[in-house]
Amino acid sequence: PHLATLLQAMPKAELHLHIEGTLEPELIFALARRNGLGLPYPDIDSLRRAYAFQDLQSFLDLYYAGAAVLQREEDFYHMAMAYFRRAAADNVVHAEIFFDPQTHTVRGVEFGTVIAGLDRARRDARDTLGVSSELIMCFLRHLPQESAFETLAAALPYRDRILGVGLDSGEVGNPPEKFTEVFRRCRELGWRTVAHAGEEGPASYIWSALRDLKAERIDHGVRCLDDPRLVAHLAEHRIPLTVCPLSNVMLKVYPSMERHTLARLLEAGLCVTVNSDDPAYFGGYVNRNYLACFEALPELGARDAYRLARNSLDASFAPETDKQAWR
Numbered sequence: 001p002h003l004a005t006l007l008q009a010m011p012k013a014e015l016h017l018h019i020e021g022t023l024e025p026e027l028i029f030a031l032a033r034r035n036g037l038g039l040p041y042p043d044i045d046s047l048r049r050a051y052a053f054q055d056l057q058s059f060l061d062l063y064y065a066g067a068a069v070l071q072r073e074e075d076f077y078h079m080a081m082a083y084f085r086r087a088a089a090d091n092v093v094h095a096e097i098f099f100d101p102q103t104h105t106v107r108g109v110e111f112g113t114v115i116a117g118l119d120r121a122r123r124d125a126r127d128t129l130g131v132s133s134e135l136i137m138c139f140l141r142h143l144p145q146e147s148a149f150e151t152l153a154a155a156l157p158y159r160d161r162i163l164g165v166g167l168d169s170g171e172v173g174n175p176p177e178k179f180t181e182v183f184r185r186c187r188e189l190g191w192r193t194v195a196h197a198g199e200e201g202p203a204s205y206i207w208s209a210l211r212d213l214k215a216e217r218i219d220h221g222v223r224c225l226d227d228p229r230l231v232a233h234l235a236e237h238r239i240p241l242t243v244c245p246l247s248n249v250m251l252k253v254y255p256s257m258e259r260h261t262l263a264r265l266l267e268a269g270l271c272v273t274v275n276s277d278d279p280a281y282f283g284g285y286v287n288r289n290y291l292a293c294f295e296a297l298p299e300l301g302a303r304d305a306y307r308l309a310r311n312s313l314d315a316s317f318a319p320e321t322d323k324q325a326w327r
């Protein structure tokens, strides 16, 4: 109970959050009705019951199907505001939010529609909830690099509203080096870079994200523990890992939270952060992720709680003046 209060009260940043992964079943049904779309589930409970995943791909299939209810600017706005209210309740002071433009543009939704809704929510969240935020555009790695270049072209009119680029979707068989050229172009534009690596994929994908994409943070990255040289490199250069504990258990990266390596990663001196990934699908927003770890891993204590929250602020791309105010 004491620890739960502490975990709740700590100011924290959320650095690994897919906005499409915050679509709660209730909102999926509401948006489907509003947009005149059918769903292959008769009701909210049967959709929620389908959230039993075998691996990353079985989750992605449902996640992309759910995102198809997003059509209008208001839909993106509504989804993002619902997230910001949850984040504020968890004492998230800053969120760096992923979005997947290709998931929407393939359905005929304009890039500008996506950005307009998300950007309006960002500004309202700052003004009404006091939560600051940034947008990170992710390329879908199962698609060819040419599709990423087309997405980059569509993003250019909105480049000032985007902080950086990331890489998500099915990892195995789609190593970071597949996107070397498009990431180079994005860095030339002044965008920050992150990449999912070492979730289901091997430690060598983390090396590739660092070497070929110049990723400044690694999303997930838990499989670095297979490579002691890599762990030493990540620690020495203080490259943050955005770990998502409930996601890892739901997607069977670990068989249970008791087996999660969060404490080992901290023990290795890494800049580890705790995040929610796709909270509507994985059973909880960021504070639930913290709490689940501290309940399952007896080696974690109050000092680790402070360390994790402090790491999240340090690892963010927020201006140094903001970081100082939060600490």
Ligand code: HPA
Residues within 6 Å of the ligand: 018, 021, 056, 063, 168, 169, 170, 171, 196, 199, 247, 277, 278
């Ligand atoms: N991994 C890869 N792609 C994703 C994820 C993830 O955890 N969540 C949403 N898209």
Ligand code: ZN
Residues within 6 Å of the ligand: 016, 018, 168, 196, 219, 277
């Ligand atoms: Zn993710």
